[in-house]
Amino acid sequence: MPRSLPCLLSLLALTAPAALAAPRKKGSKTLRWPVPNPAFDRPDFVPSSDRRQISGIFGPRLKWGSARYDHHEGFDFYAYFDPAHPRGDHDVFAVLPGVVSEVIAPSNPERTETGNKVVIAHEVPWSAFGAPAEWGKVITGYLHLSRIAVRKGQTVRAGEVVGTAGATGYTSTVHLHFNAYRASGRLVNVNPARLFSPKRFPRAVARLDKRSLDVDWIERDRASGTALIRVLLPYNAYTLDGFAVVVGKDASRAVSFEYVSANLRDRRDTGDRGLFPGLRLFPLRYNGGGAIDRVNARNQPAGWPAARYPVPMGKGVRLGFDILATDLPPDAKRIKLVVFGVLGEKITLKAPGWRHLRGA
Numbered sequence: 022m023p024r025s026l027p028c029l030l031s032l033l034a035l036t037a038p039a040a041l042a043a044p045r046k047k048g049s050k051t052l053r054w055p056v057p058n059p060a061f062d063r064p065d066f067v068p069s070s071d072r073r074q075i076s077g078i079f080g081p082r083l084k085w086g087s088a089r090y091d092h093h094e095g096f097d098f099y100a101y102f103d104p105a106h107p108r109g110d111h112d113v114f115a116v117l118p119g120v121v122s123e124v125i126a127p128s129n130p131e132r133t134e135t136g137n138k139v140v141i142a143h144e145v146p147w148s149a150f151g152a153p154a155e156w157g158k159v160i161t162g163y164l165h166l167s168r169i170a171v172r173k174g175q176t177v178r179a180g181e182v183v184g185t186a187g188a189t190g191y192t193s194t195v196h197l198h199f200n201a202y203r204a205s206g207r208l209v210n211v212n213p214a215r216l217f218s219p220k221r222f223p224r225a226v227a228r229l230d231k232r233s234l235d236v237d238w239i240e241r242d243r244a245s246g247t248a249l250i251r252v253l254l255p256y257n258a259y260t261l262d263g264f265a266v267v268v269g270k271d272a273s274r275a276v277s278f279e280y281v282s283a284n285l286r287d288r289r290d291t292g293d294r295g296l297f298p299g300l301r302l303f304p305l306r307y308n309g310g311g312a313i314d315r316v317n318a319r320n321q322p323a324g325w326p327a328a329r330y331p332v333p334m335g336k337g338v339r340l341g342f343d344i345l346a347t348d349l350p351p352d353a354k355r356i357k358l359v360v361f362g363v364l365g366e367k368i369t370l371k372a373p374g375w376r377h378l379r380g381a
């Protein structure tokens with residue numbers, strides 16, 4: 022037996038399980054943006070409100086009409102950026118290699134929520150993207166397609182065309198709604214920013230960063246036991262997962278968007294009231310990523326904090342939320358805000374004082 026064999030065997034024994042658990046580096050590098058965007062490949066690309074890549078992110082957003090709150094469980098990839106495709110009818114690409122596990126092509130797609138839909142099961146595990154190993158392999162979904170280009174059971178490469186962006190199902194505009202799932206009995210939606218991270222797409226995706234947070238400590242009302250904080254973030258802070266208002270050592274007032282998807286599915290669109298004890302959340306952006314300024318318009322939901330404290334004009338390109346902590350003890354002093362993201366970001370901010378102080 023050659024002397025090197027035992028060494029080779031032990032090396033194999035060491036590396037084989039790791040190789041099974043983690044994807045080849047090459048595989049994870051092949052992650053594709055699912056809708057082509059010429060701006061995205063330019064070195065001088067600087068995201069701005071009119072050059073944004075994603076028009077709807079994961080989490081709660083304000084809804085048009087009488088409903089106030091819509092828990093959006095994926096990303097909407099903007100499709101109207103390319104003069105060569107004035108109708109937004111872009112090819113939609115598989116983001117990773119995999120096998121088509123589901124094709125939904127209803128005879129009347131307009132009458133279904135998802136419209137024409139393709140689901141792909143990938144070989145790459147979530148652990149390759151920093152998520153828990155028990156999440157299994159990455160699964161992705163492509164909704165509202167105008168045309169489907171694959172069939173169930175088909176193997177696809179990263180970047181292979183699975184269909185054409187469309188507006189089938191419950192939507193009024195051509196775009197790609199993209200879902201990322203973990204399998205755990207049923208498919209559970211998770212934030213696609215776990216894939217489309219600042220690390221992999223540094224020009225298009227912003228890191229959650231203390232310096233880019235615009236926090237307004239609006240009102241502390243001792244009589245009603247409330248504190249109102251407004252947070253504006255860069256519009257492409259896609260990794261945002263939620264907030265906690267920490268009172269002394271009490272961190273129970275917290276909202277996680279992924280938690281809502283996983284555990285409060287039946288209540289996710291009924292509004293923020295009672296979803297999380299001691300905390301209410303008022304999104305300041307409409308479906309489609311409309312400007313925050315528009316929440317100051319006539320259809321501002323009655324009773325929302327922004328009705329009393331309008332969002333200043335000029336803040337419209339950003340993501341925004343009003344966070345209302347309730348049931349605060351009258352003598353609560355040390356109030357902190359924690360902003361956290363799905364990639365483990367955690368930014369803690371202390372109230373420097375309140376713009377309005379009410380009650381004794």
Ligand SMILES: [Zn+2]
Pocket residue numbers: 077093095096097198199
């Ligand atoms: Zn959507």
